[in-house]
Amino acid sequence: MNKPNQLEKDILKVALAGSPNCGKTSLFNGLTGSRQHVGNYAGVTVERRSGYYTYQQQRVEVRDLPGSYSLSSFSPEEMIAQQELVDERPDVVVVVVDATALKRSLVLLAQVMQNSQRIVLCLNMSDEAKKSGQRIDLELLTKLLGFPVVETVGHRQLGIDDLKAKIAEVAVQQKVKSRLMLGERLERAIEHVADALEKTTVPEGARQWYAVKILQNDPLFVNRVLERGKPGREAVEVAEKERATIEAFTGEDVGMYVTERYYGFVDGLLREVVVQVSHIDTRILSDRIDAIVVHRVMGIPIFLGVMYAIFWLTFTVGAYPMDWIDRLFGFLSDVIIRYWPADRLKDIQSLIVDGIIGGVGGVLVFLPNIVLLFLGLAILQDSGYMSRAAFLTDRLMHRFGLHGRSFIPLVTGFGCSIPGIMATRTMENERDRLATMLVLPLMSCGARLPIWMLLIPAFFAPYLHAPMLFAIYFIGIFLAFILALILRNTVLKGEEAPFVMELPPYRLPTLRSVVSRMMMSSWLYLKKAGTMILGISIIMWALTTYPRYDMTESKIDTPATAVAQAGTGDAKQHSFRQLEHSVAGRIGKFIEPLIAPMGFDWKIGVATIGAFTAKEVFVSQLGVIYALGDPVGDSGEEETLREALAKDYSPLIGFSLMLFLLIATPCMATIAVTRKESGSWKWPALQFFGLTAIAYIISLAVFQIGTLIGF
Amino acid sequence: MNDPDTPIVQLSESLEDYMETIFELVRDNKLARIKDIAKARDVRSASVIPAMRRLSDLGLITYEKREYIDLTPEGERVARRVYARHRLLTRFFRDILGIPHEFAQKDACALEHSLSDVGMDHIVRFFEFIQSCPEGGDVISRLQTCSLVNSDKKQCTGGCAVHREDRVVNQAQMKSLRQMKPGQSCNVVRINGTGAIRQRILDMGLMPGINIYVERLSPAGDPMWIKFQGSQLSLRLKEAEMVLVVSEDT
Numbered sequence: 001m002n003k004p005n006q007l008e009k010d011i012l013k014v015a016l017a018g019s020p021n022c023g024k025t026s027l028f029n030g031l032t033g034s035r036q037h038v039g040n041y042a043g044v045t046v047e048r049r050s051g052y053y054t055y056q057q058q059r060v061e062v063r064d065l066p067g068s069y070s071l072s073s074f075s076p077e078e079m080i081a082q083q084e085l086v087d088e089r090p091d092v093v094v095v096v097v098d099a100t101a102l103k104r105s106l107v108l109l110a111q112v113m114q115n116s117q118r119i120v121l122c123l124n125m126s127d128e129a130k131k132s133g134q135r136i137d138l139e140l141l142t143k144l145l146g147f148p149v150v151e152t153v154g155h156r157q158l159g160i161d162d163l164k165a166k167i168a169e170v171a172v173q174q175k176v177k178s179r180l181m182l183g184e185r186l187e188r189a190i191e192h193v194a195d196a197l198e199k200t201t202v203p204e205g206a207r208q209w210y211a212v213k214i215l216q217n218d219p220l221f222v223n224r225v226l227e228r229g230k231p232g233r234e235a236v237e238v239a240e241k242e243r244a245t246i247e248a249f250t251g252e253d254v255g256m257y258v259t260e261r262y263y264g265f266v267d268g269l270l271r272e273v274v275v276q277v278s279h280i281d282t283r284i285l286s287d288r289i290d291a292i293v294v295h296r297v298m299g300i301p302i303f304l305g306v307m308y309a310i311f312w313l314t315f316t317v318g319a320y321p322m323d324w325i326d327r328l329f330g331f332l333s334d335v336i337i338r339y340w341p342a343d344r345l346k347d348i349q350s351l352i353v354d355g356i357i358g359g360v361g362g363v364l365v366f367l368p369n370i371v372l373l374f375l376g377l378a379i380l381q382d383s384g385y386m387s388r389a390a391f392l393t394d395r396l397m398h399r400f401g402l403h404g405r406s407f408i409p410l411v412t413g414f415g416c417s418i419p420g421i422m423a424t425r426t427m428e429n430e431r432d433r434l435a436t437m438l439v440l441p442l443m444s445c446g447a448r449l450p451i452w453m454l455l456i457p458a459f460f461a462p463y464l465h466a467p468m469l470f471a472i473y474f475i476g477i478f479l480a481f482i483l484a485l486i487l488r489n490t491v492l493k494g495e496e497a498p499f500v501m502e503l504p505p506y507r508l509p510t511l512r513s514v515v516s517r518m519m520m521s522s523w524l525y526l527k528k529a530g531t532m533i534l535g536i537s538i539i540m541w542a543l544t545t546y547p548r549y550d551m552t553e554s555k556i557d558t559p560a561t562a563v564a565q566a567g568t569g570d571a572k573q574h575s576f577r578q579l580e581h582s583v584a585g586r587i588g589k590f591i592e593p594l595i596a597p598m599g600f601d602w603k604i605g606v607a608t609i610g611a612f613t614a615k616e617v618f619v620s621q622l623g624v625i626y627a628l629g630d631p632v633g634d635s636g637e638e639e640t641l642r643e644a645l646a647k648d649y650s651p652l653i654g655f656s657l658m659l660f661l662l663i664a665t666p667c668m669a670t671i672a673v674t675r676k677e678s679g680s681w682k683w684p685a686l687q688f689f690g691l692t693a694i695a696y697i698i699s700l701a702v703f704q705i706g707t708l709i710g711f
Numbered sequence: 712m713n714d715p716d717t718p719i720v721q722l723s724e725s726l727e728d729y730m731e732t733i734f735e736l737v738r739d740n741k742l743a744r745i746k747d748i749a750k751a752r753d754v755r756s757a758s759v760i761p762a763m764r765r766l767s768d769l770g771l772i773t774y775e776k777r778e779y780i781d782l783t784p785e786g787e788r789v790a791r792r793v794y795a796r797h798r799l800l801t802r803f804f805r806d807i808l809g810i811p812h813e814f815a816q817k818d819a820c821a822l823e824h825s826l827s828d829v830g831m832d833h834i835v836r837f838f839e840f841i842q843s844c845p846e847g848g849d850v851i852s853r854l855q856t857c858s859l860v861n862s863d864k865k866q867c868t869g870g871c872a873v874h875r876e877d878r879v880v881n882q883a884q885m886k887s888l889r890q891m892k893p894g895q896s897c898n899v900v901r902i903n904g905t906g907a908i909r910q911r912i913l914d915m916g917l918m919p920g921i922n923i924y925v926e927r928l929s930p931a932g933d934p935m936w937i938k939f940q941g942s943q944l945s946l947r948l949k950e951a952e953m954v955l956v957v958s959e960d961t
Contacts, residue, residue, distance in 0.1 A: 069914040074907035101942050104916045256902065259913040271836070283941075299930045391945045395931035398947065404934070498911040499934060500950055503943040 012060045012171055015084055017112055018096030019105055020067035020428070021504050023124045025049075026154035026513045027096055028064040031164070036520075047425070055164045058171075063090065069104070071111045073220040075497070076430045086115055086206050092167050096122045099129035099136070099151070100505075102274070106266040107259070110180055115209035117175035119147045120166045126151035126159070128507075133278035141273040146176040155510040178208075181268070182261040185249070189215060189242040196238040199231035214239040215246075216254050286384075286505035294388050303392050306385065307411055310376040314369050315415045315446065321368035329361035347545075355541030360534050364526075366416055366669070371522045373412060373419040377426065378517040380408075382509035386426055387501055394499060400481040401488030403432040404499070410436065410480065413443030414473075417670040421677055429497035435487045437674055438687050441666035442480040444473050447615040451661055454619050458642035459654030468658075476662055483694075491686070536668040540613045542583070549574070549581040579621075584609050598660060598699040599653035599707075608660070614667050656703040664695030722769075724824040727793045728752065729762050733772060733780060734790035743780045796823045796831060803838050888935070888954035891925045897956035898922055904953035915944055917954060 016031075018024040029036075032051025049064040065084050066077035073079050085093060093116040097105030102123075112119060123129070123136065142149050148166040152159030182190070193211035202210050202225065213221035214236055225232040243254050250257050293302055333353045340349045380386045390404030397406045405427040413420035420440045427433040444452075456468045579585050588606035595605050603622070610621035623641060645654070665688060666674075674684040722730065732751045736743035745763070749756040767774040771786030782790055800819035804810040810818065826834075891897055899921045902912055917923075917939065926936040926943070934945045 069911070072910055072914075074910055103940060104914075104942060107914065107916075255910065256913060256918070259910075260918060263916065263918065294927065294929070294936070296927070296930050387945070391929055391934050391936065392931075394945075394947065395929060395933035398933070496908070498908040498950060499945070499947045500908070500911045500915055500917075501945050502915070503936065503945055505943075 010059065012058055012092065012167075013063070013088075013090040014060055014092045014094060014167055015063045015065055015088075015090035016094050016096055017065045017081060017085065017108060018067060018122075018124075019069045019098070019108060021502055022067070022096050022098040022105060023154035024064065024067060024096045026157075026516075027122065027124060027152060027160070027163075028062060029513075029516050030154060030157040030160045031062050053164070055168055058168060060164075060167065063088075068108070070108060071115075073218050075428070077428065079220075085112065086209055089203075089205060090116075092118045092120060092171050094120045094122050094163070094167065096124050096154075099123040099126045099134070100132065102129075102270055103263070103266055106269065107262045110182075110262040110265050113145075113178045113180040114212055115206060117178070117205065118170045118173065119145075120163065120170055121145060121147065121149045122159075122163060123149065123151045124154050127153045127156075133276055135275045135277050137273045137275070141269070144179065144269060144272060146179045155513045157512070181265055182258075183264065185246065186258065186261050189246060192242055193235060193239045196231075196235035197225070200225060200228040200235060202228070211239070212258065215243055216258060217243065283505050289506050290388070290503075293385070294391060299392055303389055306380070306389070307408070310373070310380070310408075311411070311415065313376050314373040314412070314419065318368040318372045322365050325361070325365050325367065329357050329364070332361075333357050350545060351538065351541060354545070355538050356534065358537070358541070360537055366418055367522065367526065369416055370419045370422065371518060373415075373423065374518045374522065375514065377408070377423055378514040379509050381426060381517075382507065382513055384504045384506045387503050390501065391503070398499070401485045402436060402481075403427060403429060403497070406432065406436040406484075410440060410443055413440045413445060416445050416447065417441045417443070417666060418673050421670065421673045424677065431488065431492040431494055432497055434678060434683060435484045435492050437677060438487060438683060438690075439480040439483045441670055441687065441691060442476045442483070442663065444476045444662060445615065447667070448661065450616045450619050451611075452658065454622075454642065455645070455654055455658055458645045459649070459651040472658055472662055475659070479663065479694075536672070537613065540584075540610075540668070543587070544579060544582050544584045544610065546583060547581065549578040579606060597704065598696065599649070599656050599703040600660075601648075604657060608664070611661065612665050612668055614669070615661070618661065652703060652706040656699040656706070659702060660695045660699040662695075663698060664692045666691065722789070722793075726762060726766060727824055728820070729759075729766065730771065730786065730790040731793050731797055733782060734787070734794050737782055745780070748780070793823070796826075799835060799838060800826075803834060807838070807841065884957055885955050886958060888923065888925075888937070888951040888956050889948045891923075891951075891956065891958065893925050893927045896922060896924045896959040898959060899954060899956050901955040902953055903955060908950055909953065912946070912950065912954065916940065916942070917944070922959070923954075923956065 016024055016028055028049065028051065032053050036049060036051035047066070051062050051064075053060050053062065063084060065081040068075070068078040068081045071078060071082040071085065073082065084090070093112055095109045095112050097109065109119075109121060121141075129136075136151075138149050138151070148170060150159055150162045150166050152163060181187075190208065190211045193215055194207045197207045197210055210221055210225060214225055217239075222236055225235055246254055246257060252260075292298060295302075336349065336353055336357075377386075380389070386405070386408075389408060392404070393407040394404030397404055402410075406424070408426070409420045409423040411420075412423050417440050420443065421437050424433045424436050424440075427436065452469055452472060456465050460468050580589075584606055585602075587609060588602040591605050592600075592602045595601075600608075607618050607621035611618035622645070649657070671684045671688055674687055675681055678684065729748065729752070732748055733743045736747050736751065740747070745756050745759050748763075749759045752759070763772065763774045763780060766772045766786070770783055771789055773781045773783060797819050800823055801815050804815035804818050805812055885900055886897075888897065888899075899917060899919050901919060902909055902917065904912075921939050924938045926938050928935055929945075934947050935951050936943065936945050938944075
């Protein structure tokens with residue numbers, strides 16, 4: 001670990017550690033500006049963020065560790081924060097703490113002091129702390145800790161330069177011996193275990209931390225040490241002996257004892273450096289708001305009001321820019337078709353217009369929804385209301401194995417699954433988050449509404465329209481809850497995640513942080529989902545286009561006037577033949593025996609495959625199949641499509657079809673976003689095949705039983 | 712305990728003792744006489760007088776060659792401080808370390824003058840801590856029974872764990888946090904359970920000795936909203952069940 005002068009190194013590695021809600025992210029943004037890279041840690045839903053800045057010709061890489069209250073192996077966030085510090089060994093660790101809740105935040109500092117030598121303590125939200133009458137003797141604190149302390153206000157970007165200067169300063173400093181004091185007994189025990197570790201291959205800098213962890217019997221570290229052969233086994237034995245001694249003396253388990261000692265250290269530190277010049281309770285206003293917002297009677301109505309406002313913002317306000325984007329792409333297609341050299345490279349034209357513009361455009365259309373939803377969510381989160389919402393809804397959600405924080409994403413799913421899945425990011429626990437993500441497509445999204453609008457009037461009497469629509473939504477919700485419960489007891493089984501959650505005081509969200517959150521999410525959506533969706537769009541296009549219907553060649557060769565004279569009927573006839581002839585059509589015919597037990601024929605099969613691009617495509621595909629042109633345009637034509645459907649299929653098939661469309665195969669954008677958000681293909685695959693299988697079983701059962709009892 | 716802003720007059724050991732005696736007499740009898748002071752300090756009256764002159768010169772007492780002595784406001788401040796130190800040390804020696812009363816008095820007298828402010832401050836902290844800590848009382852009583860019954864240190868500490876379990880089992884008024892109603896306060900005694908949930912509860916600072924106020928329950932009746940040490944937390948009733956507390960209202 002004896003590194004030469006840090007400035008000679010190419011890149012200085014800095015890690016930002018801190019608890020959730022300490023304002024670490026805004027500080028990270030302040031340090032790195034827009035030079036960030038956001039991804040996922042392999043295989044987990046935890047976001048991995050890193051960025052760069054240059055300070056006095058020194059290039060610095062900053063890693064924003066996941067927010068965690070402590071370094072342990074319990075939750076993925078804590079585990080990753082721990083691994084980043086212990087295994088990656090950054091050059092400098094910046095511990096960000098909430099200056100208004102020093103006591104709790106500083107425990108993490110005590111832990112970092114056990115495994116890192118170059119530390120900068122960053123007291124964030126120092127303005128709020130000062131307002132409450134708290135004064136901190138920075139000089140004394142620096143002296144007691146042995147490393148620099150800076151005060152910052154992350155969301156206003158105050159103190160960032162100071163922080164950069166201190167990071168640079170610490171990077172070249174001699175390592176200082178940790179001034180952590182945990183009391184004779186514990187320190188001696190740690191010392192003994194660390195000495196025993198000397199014979200193993202555990203690197204010197206990490207020995208302290210390994211010692212603490214194997215003392216606490218943390219399985220991850222115990223196994224790591226045991227893997228190191230005989231000296232490892234001996235070290236574990238030493239730890240076991242020390243543990244027994246401590247537990248005999250204190251009468252409590254080591255875990256509790258160690259945590260108590262951390263708090264002891266923090267308490268002592270705070271006693272020395274904090275002066276409460278006055279007691280201004282900055283929470284008075286916050287408490288008053290809470291008295292109303294989570295009130296026994298008013299709490300739920302207010303919550304529903306907030307939900308409605310978010311919904312309105314996302315889908316009603318969002319409808320306008322959506323329309324603009326839609327028109328823009330329509331215009332783009334028109335321009336390309338008009339100016340495309342006649343009869344040349346028709347396939348490329350089709351690829352660009354139908355495949356790329358149609359597919360990617362269909363996804364980009366949701367961008368305004370996403371931007372606005374994230375605007376709403378950022379405000380909820382930054383203001384502190386999000387945790388109140390979780391407090392209000394946890395009972396209901398928990399009953400189904402979900403979490404209070406699942407509620408908002410699920411409700412968002414009624415608009416569109418994509419922002420809903422992205423909204424699960426506010427959830428801390430991985431299993432809760434995955435369960436929410438996987439069942440989210442069951443919330444009947446806005447794109448499925450046109451399907452219900454087409455099918456319900458086609459098969460059911462007017463007095464049944466509203467109840468059927470309601471039933472479809474209800475069945476979706478019901479299934480989502482049941483599936484969540486099943487998931488949490490099977491694939492996502494495990495110790496229940498603690499709900500123990502901080503309720504930070506209300507804060508006025510700052511424009512800067514809200515906008516940056518919003519931009520970040522939107523950009524991710526564009527970049528990641530966009531690239532994947534582009535690929536899938538092209539595949540879907542190819543499936544419905546190739547192989548070309550032979551007859552068309554002669555048709556295209558005939559003069560344009562001839563086509564015009566043949567009338568639109570012929571063109572539609574052509575589309576129908578083309579679709580039938582295409583791979584998608586062949587697949588439709590091929591799977592007919594498979595879907596027949598649900599009452600479906602190949603035409604429905606093809607349309608359902610099309611629905612994978614986007615749910616509403618089902619309607620236009622059926623339109624093509626019935627050679628009736630775009631049914632969404634003219635109401636007269638739509639009427640005909642409905643009549644045609646009613647003639648071909650029974651209401652029972654209609655119902656079975658609706659169930660299938662509700663449950664089966666989320667659209668490709670949903671799959672892509674699930675892939676992105678879950679960090680692995682495993683979950684979208686489960687979502688895709690699992691939901692389709694369930695849909696198949698349910699539709700089949702409904703059709704067969706329905707037929708049996710004579711519907 | 713002392714106001715750091717105003718300088719305290721530096722007194723010699725014996726003068727401090729006199730201030731202490733005068734303070735006690737004034738407190739008990741409303742006034743102090745040379746005779747009483749001499750008696751209390753076990754010296755001759757004649758030897759008291761020079762000390763009184765000196766204290767009078769320092770503006771700490773009113774003494775005009777007459778029998779009655781009273782403390783000036785400044786004098787009272789000084790005396791209070793000295794007295795508080797004395798009392799605290801006596802109590803520390805007697806109540807916590809278990810030193811018999813007369814020895815405790817004597818040791819306190821000897822130590823109060825020589826102990827530095829910093830040293831004193833730390834003893835005060837320890838004293839306050841052990842008194843405010845709910846487990847403190849137990850620790851002290853166990854320590855004392857231990858030193859009475861058994862001089863073997865190892866056995867003594869070993870018995871501690873057993874002792875603790877006994878106390879936990881016997882404590883009839885111990886409840887789980889779940890049983891507390893909104894508006895009630897309680898003290899945390901123990902955190903049960905294992906794994907992530909327990910660790911999270913501890914990480915959030917919810918540990919033995921902490922005072923909790925139950926603010927409210929969610930409208931659905933489940934998560935509980937608590938306040939402690941200036942922060943707010945919500946936890947499910949199932950988690951609250953792991954937190955054993957003693958109600959403050961009973």
